[in-house]
Amino acid sequence: MRPERSWRSLPIVRHLLAWRLRTLTPLHGGAARGTPIVRYYQHDFLDRYRSDIRGRCLEIGATSTVKRYGGDAVTEAEALDLAAHSDDVTVVADLSRADHVPSDRYDCFLNQFTMTVVYDVEAALYHAIRILKPGGVLLINFGCVDYYLHRGLDMGTGAPLYMYNWFTPLQVRDIFGRLGLSDDDVQVHVYGNLMSRIAFQVNLSAEELTERERDIVDPGQPLLICARVEKPQDWRTDKPTYRDPTYTPTEAPASLRADTGHYGDAYR
Numbered sequence: 001m002r003p004e005r006s007w008r009s010l011p012i013v014r015h016l017l018a019w020r021l022r023t024l025t026p027l028h029g030g031a032a033r034g035t036p037i038v039r040y041y042q043h044d045f046l047d048r049y050r051s052d053i054r055g056r057c058l059e060i061g062a063t064s065t066v067k068r069y070g071g072d073a074v075t076e077a078e079a080l081d082l083a084a085h086s087d088d089v090t091v092v093a094d095l096s097r098a099d100h101v102p103s104d105r106y107d108c109f110l111n112q113f114t115m116t117v118v119y120d121v122e123a124a125l126y127h128a129i130r131i132l133k134p135g136g137v138l139l140i141n142f143g144c145v146d147y148y149l150h151r152g153l154d155m156g157t158g159a160p161l162y163m164y165n166w167f168t169p170l171q172v173r174d175i176f177g178r179l180g181l182s183d184d185d186v187q188v189h190v191y192g193n194l195m196s197r198i199a200f201q202v203n204l205s206a207e208e209l210t211e212r213e214r215d216i217v218d219p220g221q222p223l224l225i226c227a228r229v230e231k232p233q234d235w236r237t238d239k240p241t242y243r244d245p246t247y248t249p250t251e252a253p254a255s256l257r258a259d260t261g262h263y264g265d266a267y268r
């Protein structure tokens with residue numbers, strides 16, 4: 001995806017607009033304008049592994065992304081979520097407690113922009129792999145920095161979401177290792193650099209960055225970690241011991257707004 005160029009991407013305009021970075025709150029009150037940089041990176045990742053999105057596919061919350069990227073190669077598209085909030089959701093489950101979802105069922109599981117709000121990550125990844133057919137593929141991402149949902153966020157998907165995790169590449173590789181996966185089974189792609197991390201937090205879109213500002217990868221400044229995991233034919237690992245949170249905020253969670261997404265009403 002090459003973000004559309006606008007007058008805002010002209011060099012002189014970009015430099016004049018740089019004064020806006022000196023801000024205490026996200027630009028435009030958090031309202032999205034253009035493509036969030038993390039979606040730009042996720043597109044690059046999904047485009048690279050488009051051929052894995054085929055057969056019986058599962059996605060979190062919706063089926064639109066597997067259909068868009070897999071096209072005719074997708075024979076069945078199902079969504080998993082905490083509640084049946086739309087007709088797409090045929091699998092109601094907390095992924096970290098998904099014992100009732102049969103094993104060896106899916107050719108591809110797309111799990112995007114969700115692991116930051118899952119408390120028991122190891123259990124969720126255990127089930128994510130268990131429900132794949134042998135040779136099936138998990139396409140997953142992990143956020144490294146983000147707006148912190150300090151009150152939680154109600155997306156109307158079954159339960160308020162709380163942000164428990166921001167990830168590092170080392171941590172992601174370590175969890176997959178603990179789940180019995182080797183380097184041959186897991187390809188990790190790290191995206192981001194100092195500018196794109198700042199841009200994401202300040203709410204600048206991908207269109208407002210230059211190609212270099214978007215695409216240079218500085219391993220010391222990761223913004224998004226994407227991983228392709230192929231379930232080994234003989235995958236066998238013990239189910240992790242389940243862990244539950246000991247504390248939940250008592251304030252009312254923020255409500256999702258179409259224009260401000262994960263910021264909810266925080267800056268409106």
Ligand SMILES: C[S@@+](CC[C@H](N)C(=O)[O-])C[C@H]1O[C@@H](n2cnc3c(N)ncnc32)[C@H](O)[C@@H]1O
Nearest residue numbers: 060061081082093094095096112113114118157
């Ligand atoms: C921020 S949205 C991301 C998915 C969205 N389709 C996208 O592409 O951005 C997070 C989704 O994960 C779901 N979710 C959060 N925790 C979950 C869990 N433990 N098990 C299953 N789904 C969960 C939420 O209900 C919500 O639909």
